[in-house]
Amino acid sequence: MAINNSNYLLISLTFFLIAFSSNHANGEVLKVGFYHKTCPHVELISKEIVDDVISRVPSLAAPLLRMHYHDCFVRGCDGSVLLDSPTKQAEKDSIPNLSLRGYQIIDKVKTALEKSCPGIVSCADIVALVARDVTVAVKGPSWEVETGRRDGSVSNITEALFNLIPPFANITSLKQGFLQRGLSVKDLVVLSGSHTIGISHCSSFNNRLYNFTGKGDTDPSLDPNYIKNLKKKCPPNDQNTLVEMDPGSVRTFDNSYYKLVAKRRGLFTSDSALLDDSETKDYLKKQGINQYGSTFFKDFGESMVKMGRVQVLTGNQGEIRKVCSRIN
Template identity: 55%
Template sequence: MKGVCLIFGVLVILGSVRCELTTGFYSHSCPKAEKIIQDYVNQHILKVPSLAAALIRMHFHDCFVRGCDASLLLNVTPTSGNQTEKGAIPNQTILGFDFIDKLKSLVEAECPGVVSCADIITLAARDSIVVIGGPSWKVPTGRRDGLISIAFDTFTQIPAPFDNITILQQKLVNKGLDLKDLVVLSGVHTIGVAHCSSFSNRLYNFSGRGDQDPTLDGEYANNLRSRKCTTPNDSTTLVEMDPGSSKTFDRSYYTLLLKRRGLFQSDSALTKNATTLKYINKILKGSLKKFYKQFALSMQKMGRIDVKTGSAGEIRRNCAFVNS
């Protein structure tokens, strides 16, 4: 049985079947698929560990727009007539597209037309975190690839670096996530990097008067201005979001938040809300094992956002294009 499907009376006549994600979805149709993905990730992420952060970010950005359906990977769609998500400003700094394309080609060579690009992203994101010493979690599969990708959707749905807690909460609620998920998923910033342009307003012109953001630690802000983001319009320099620990999946990101050293306004926002601040302190007071468990649960929730299953969407032959 390829997947777990719920078939509803008259819908069978129309050929419409709704399937649920399930562990081992490809166990008969492509039994080697998950091992192929895992082996390639294990082989290459250790050489370029920064790709782990890139892949988890890709997964995040994909799921928040039209669900986890690989719409982020599309170069063009026949129906949109617009720029796709990949070219939108929030996604222009995402890396790893070639990595996913390579995984797709390996899986296609084994089982043509069986494994979706959406499942490949989800599995690769999990496997890459495991390689760098982070938590693992079960990834039920059976996602299908979307047919639509519109750049504008990214601006209204993906949480942005400058969002306040109210906007962040609403964007997550819209996807079935809550404030606890927000805090836990933000923990991935422990391995991330950011372009200066994502937070330079906090250093140079926060309120329009050439000032710094008073909620950002002054010493840290001055250090960033003098050593990293030395000009207001720097769009190329990268800064570790968790300096000194950016290659380790730990909880030091949360320690930095309490020291007012979170790079983004969205990071700082987590300390200004009683509920999110409570979760931060709870994570720091608990064990690393407990944090890993919480992170795994939130990643599983995120990986189920608006998934397409059954007869919805398609299984793309090439992740960058819908099937002709």
């Protein structure tokens, strides 16, 4: 589906300005330890559930990490991606979100927290905490999660389609999408490193293998040997086969993603696009040298904190949902 770029920019900018001015006037900010007195065991409860789940189903780490991004880039980090719609018109029903999984894990954490400290912890904060916990569970970095978000009450299928950056985005669209949300070019390339875990359907990159410009050609930015390997897994028009985004390291959070992209083996157009900007290209080449000399883990935690502040509801805004999939 084609998206009118001017409408996309207008909608995104409007959401950002409304949320920014509202939060500024509210005078509330997120902080580490927001639930220190009201729900002191919130982080322990989340971690114990996540560790148990990932030990049994490690493939859930990537979609649960992605869920935080998919939430924050539409209406801000307000838990709106979790809401159900009886007519299938919520964010989770939008095409970019159909591959999200793990909602039941968010619900499991919420149920445990409602038992321990009812009506206190927002679903938006649970999404942020779980994103950190699954990253740690697959040997990635830890960071201090700021909390104090409130839950939104609106979830719209069209807004998700307009505001989530697609895997075929070029470097200009990527930079604009991040900058509109107060995130830097560095944040863009750092958070792209989350593709070190997870899988994708062939449909997300099939055009790069068979019909890149509509003439039956391949994407020249991809390594030809990588194209051969991908074609073996993904026949033309394949919509269902799953492929590892970071082959050989799909269940371990590390810096190998940057090594692959530098070798022109980024699975998505948006991955390859990082080579089209001097700042992103310089960062990925530096981070791909070796794991121990890399600043990727430190940078990732910092960028996740920044993303977690996007258009948040705080103070008396929004609500604390009793059930994450529906408003009170």
